[in-house]
Amino acid sequence: MSNEVQIDEYIDSQTTEKLTKLFQFANQEKSEELISRISEIANKKLLSHPHSKGYTLLHVCCLKKLHTVVKALLDLSIDANQSRKECGKTALHLACLSGDLISCHYLYQSGADLERCDKSGNTPLMYASQQGNVGIIYYLLQNNASVNSRNNQQSTALHIASYFGNHESVRLLINLGANIDVQNNLGMSPIHQAIEQKQLKSIETLCKEGANLNKKNNDHLTPAQYAFILQDETIFKYLSIYKKSREITRKGIYKIKTKTFYTILPPICLLISLFCFALLPIYYWAPINTGIFLFYKKKINQFPLNLAHSPAVASFSLSLYIIGFVCNLLTIFKTTIILRPLNSLLYLIFCLLFIYWNIKLMKMDPGFIAKSKFNIIDFLNEKIKLQEISEINNLEICTSCLIRKPLRSKHDNTFDRCIARFDHRCLFT
Structure with missing residues (x-):
């Protein structure tokens, strides 16, 4: 699942001259010229024609984050679910890969299938989890995308987020219903995947969210044993201490809670x-x-x-x-x-x-932000209507409280709440 796609190699010199020009404009990110040419052509069949690498103009615009052009194409009733034959990726897969939340919104409104898989069985949510794009993950799940869908290796979006070390995505997926101990066809749980890639932040997040530290993979290795086999002393020590502290917390100290x-x-x-x-x-x-x-x-x-x-x-x-x-x-x-x-x-x-x-x-209340589930769909509709694109690009969502974070706010782990204008907290003050 590569996140680097060179647009130049997708330009097909065998297609019509008009289509070739459109791909050149897309490569140069000339949105206004593209929209003008698209309006002139207004030919649904031509605009849906793939070039030699199998990508259509809609695919390329999603990769280049040209959301205004994506909207212009979709307004001409271009199929939002058109896919590349070689890999099965749709425009929504590519918008998730490039991190274009606005294009994802336009595609979904035009009928894009959130559960459509590529040939590896990966859904758009899995691509967003790979990239660690919290906004897109939240958007897809708020539109009822399946959080526990599996690809051909029986991995879920949580496996992928853990593997790539996107700990904020890991926390968000768990808080929105992901199975924290699900195993793929190798018996690897998300914490095993994080250990394999030495993603300590993801490991810490999974532990704090309650991952089973006794779960064994197909080689009969628990997470701590797997870290030991991989000779990662830092992770092995952390897991050992964590497991011990969890046991002490359960039993108490000197028979006291x-x-x-x-x-x-x-x-x-x-x-x-x-x-x-x-x-x-x-x-x-x-x-x-x-x-x-x-x-x-x-x-x-x-x-x-x-x-x-x-x-x-x-x-x-x-x-x-x-x-x-x-x-x-x-x-x-x-x-x-x-x-x-x-x-x-x-x-x-x-x-x-x-x-x-x-x-x-x-x-005293240090300035807790009220917990009210953030409606990202209404937010996008409002900001797009007002053309406040910068606010969409700077969107921050708290993966624990599931709220839109105001400027300078921060999540405080002591209270497990977001605090407005959070500067710092001293442990013993």
Whole structure:
């Protein structure tokens, strides 16, 4: 499935002079001249005639992303499902390959078959998944394209997206109903395909979306074993840790639910810190407290899966503030409370207010974008009508929330929500 198609080699010098000229204009991306010539010719049979390589003018215009010319051809009732005999690719396959969302829209409106396969059994969705074009994948699936269709090798669009490392496409396909553990004729699941091509981002996405790490291919190899056979230490280590962390999450830690454990751990650390502070000099207390902080951070970071541990992070952050507050307060009581009671009282009030504001800040809405399923069909119709093509070309869709992402927004993994004007999130603030 090559994504590089040279238009020059498709020009057939044996066809009529008019048709040859049209292919030359398409090769040079001269849309206005093409539309003018097409209007003059207005001959459906001639305009549908393939050149020596079997590609028609509609195919070439889809490859070159000339959506205005595609619209002009379709307005003359050119067959939207015409295919190349050698490979069976239709114009929709080629529009998905080139990433031309507008041409895909025009073709579908003109009756293009979303389930039409080429001679390898690949559907348009599979070509869009190969290219990682999230907009086209979303468009095809919103128009009820089958997400679990299989090609001649029994691979699905998810296999192809995983193989080519398009992790955003992987997430979108799964969220729109793709079978995450489906196997092809070699017994390879999507995660096996990603491992084969060393696509770590796709592997991480598949793991977080719940891929079965015990699934075996026809060689009786699990994903971790397959990575070991391929001698990829990074992927093998990641899968081993992930599998272990998933098992710990299922069983719990010391018979306590993982989320609960990470929430009660900070207060315990706080008590240890206060005990050390009360009994030990400051030069002992400081490194011990630092060690507790590093231990907690390591414990959280060793879990690559999405634990949704924001309560634990909030609890730990608050504990740090309380540690600082109590330690400073004890120092003041030892030195200045008798001499300067007013200053000590003000300090106490401001510390309590600071902790209150910190708790309030943790509970504040950081600017969540409302979840409402994005209707890409209405969006395209509106923007094409207003001729706002740049907005279509710059379209961004959140593959988790299934919404159109506004400018500067970003998906926050801690809350699993999109946040407007997202800059960054510090883990322990």
